Amino acid sequence: MAEFDVIVIGGGPGGYVCAIRCAQLGLKTACVEGRETLGGTCLNVGCIPSKALLHATHELHEAEHNFAKMGLKGKTPSVDWDQMKAYKQEVVDGNTKGIEFLFKKNKVTWLKGWGSIPAAGQVKVGDEVHTAKNIVIASGSVPSSLPGIEIDEETVVSSTGALSLKKIPKSLVVIGAGVIGLEMGSVYARLGAKVTVVEFLDVITPTMDGEVSKQFQKILAKQGMEFVLGAAVQSVETKGGKAKVTYKLRKDDSEVTIDADTVLVATGRKPYTDGLGLAEIGVEMEQRGQIKTDAHWQTTVKGVYAIGDAIIGPMLAHKAEDEGMAVAEVIAGKHGHVNYGVIPGVIYTTPEVASVGKTEEELKKDGVKYKVGKFPFMGNARAKAVFQADGFAKLIVDENDRILGAHIIGPGAGDLIHEVCVAMEFGASAEDLALTCHAHPTFSEAVREAALACGDGAIHA
Template sequence: MAEYDYDVLVIGAGPGGYVAAIRAAQLGLKTACAESRETLGGTCLNVGCIPSKALLHASEYFEAAAGDHMAHMGIEVTPKLDLPKMQAHRQDAVDGLTKGIEFLFKKNKVDWKKGRATFQDAHTVKVGDETVTAREVVIATGSSVTPLPGVEVDNDKGVVVDSTGALVLSKVPEHMIVIGGGVIGLELGSVWRRLGAKVTCVEFLDEILPGMDGDIRKEARKVFKKQGIEFKLGTKVTGCTVSGDKATLTMEPAAGGDAETMEADCVLVSIGRRPNTEGLGLDAIGLELNKRGQIEVDHEFRTAVDGVRAIGDVIPGPMLAHKAEDEGIAVAEWIAGQTGIVNHDVIPSVVYTHPEIAGVGLTEEEAKEHGTIKVGKFPMMANSRAKTNHEPDGFVKVISDAETDRVMGVWAIAVPAGTMIAEAALAMEFGATSEDIAYTCHAHPTHSEAVKEAAMAVTGKPIHM
């Protein structure tokens, strides 16, 4: 039997990779993790989920103080923006969490191999100047921003930026154009709008938030429009020129038509993400990608190459940190001879705007393809906690199978929707019916009562509507 330096080598220390490494070590496997960044945590902790949420949180406070929301409650304040200090707050959150992962590696005896990893063969990987062998190699290299032809990103100049550049702007733009009406663009667009920028969102499709429930998409755009974000839907960006500190976009209707231009002092390119597989040396092990540039795997996350597995953004499925984390735990358990479980039908998604937008399971459109359904909706304006807090926007929607009443999907727009959706995910994990949720006692007054009422509405019996 061949001897290897490690039982498991994980390539990539993002949410999927570092979790896989820690779990493998906990299960008694000698484990190493290769990471080329100076800090652990991948895109999520360094330039994604964590820093963006820090700015979203801080900008929410600023807008609340600057608007009439606090004044309505008898709190008179006049805020002053200190952007350098707000950016320091963002970096402090990043530093604390990335150092926390480094501590967990040491605690669990995971070796951090610093450098870029390249396969030599299926069990041999060169990391920087070092060559490492492992019985099992897990690819967890995540994803990076998708470039847009005709629009060149230069984060250093701060005029045309991607999501990384949009996090570190040194001044509030007068006019920011967000190319792409997805999660990242709307979150970062919301940050800079709250801090004083005019924000225009240009989306190729005829509605924002592709992949989400249709009612949610329409309601979300109404909320954002009320907040001041302007939308140009069904619009294709064909080019961008930069002169000094200004950018000029060239656009045309997606269905065809006359071109137009729009000027801004900051353009955020946010049209999606693509798997990070370049430079891994996959050709050296004969591992081919699918048409979307992803690595295909089986239910145990094994690739077509024996001894090589893959998880997270590089494999099919939603590019979400929590999906990658669950896969990280599961792949380690499979390698250790246990049974790893990830229910890919119950992966919640959240947009961390204000209010938040969240969903789990099937959209109404998808559910109808499976058969006859029942739908219950309950508006947040009728929820006592939301009404008390002057947070009337949004609703909760429960979709269930008409014959079995089993919950097929839950969608919500509410200030704490990202937290509320966990209840729905847990219910669906246990195969709950809408009646199960409806007859579960919910504390009063809470936003989560809207989930109960929406479940009651499935059978036409909500109390407060």
């Protein structure tokens, strides 16, 4: 008889959520995690610590630029970098210990160590082999780099090293204008670093709505971040704790070299499946290194499932969580479901950027007729009161007024987007959203006004 009903490999958002849901559904469950703490990349060296630094540096920005306008006068705060990092770690510790408590509460066994799968139904942790009726791979992802660039986590850092620099650099070069690069670039720009973002493509955040991307770049540029677009990085050389970044401009093939105290390589992430023994047991992989799964998240080996960053789809913690809950339902004999058309994405800069569903570019490519309703935060009383009137809320609807997507750049965008997510989940129209009373004054009124703009017109624009 199997020792466990389910063993989950990986204690990140997908893994720990899956393990807890399995236990709640009456399955005897274990979770394998080799870190000293649970929570995976997200809680330890990703989502949570970066948001702590974003919050701290946003408060610094407010003190430097907006406090006096509100009559809050006094000496501008100085930065104690070590204390800021200690605060960040306190936030991390509180969250990771919380997951450990939830494991105990739900009777999930934590198998401490790194796991491998010697055979279907078996998971090896250290020298011990445990048996399970079902195995869920939630091994996550790791930072990817560019060929020939060595990350030493001191001068040339990944997103992990960027969270714990020994000192605040005077100059920072960020390679890659995606979510991670822009968030961490924003942190250090607020701390006084000269930040230069080098991006291979001609736009930042290339998967987002084009109009949002252009506005976002303008706002970040006003905040002091510099952008070099259409540039292919050729090399990063380090000497004496400094770096030289050489890139080639695609428009004319000219080469440029810039100096930096620190270089952040933010060129995306790749699935982490090393050491699991997947090939040996017959688990098939996708061309780009993800684990191949069917519609129920089962791999090509019966009883072995995979979720999160290890499989195809956006590398987002909440996507992994949804899949973790869904696969738990499947294993328990219920119906697990994830609506991949309604998975929001958020960038936690100031202003925040959030999106869900289709962009205009995607709809044009597919030949779908659509209408746009847009409302600027300049017309939102609450946004003006907190000095965040840049940006807009934008809804995209089809010919029948059904919401196809939403794109928001402005205050609280990461929270505002979920009103639209719920509407889309239930097939609502823009009119449904527009006829729903919204409290005044709130940022959410901008979303309602965008919905009104899909019909007879917004009130305050």
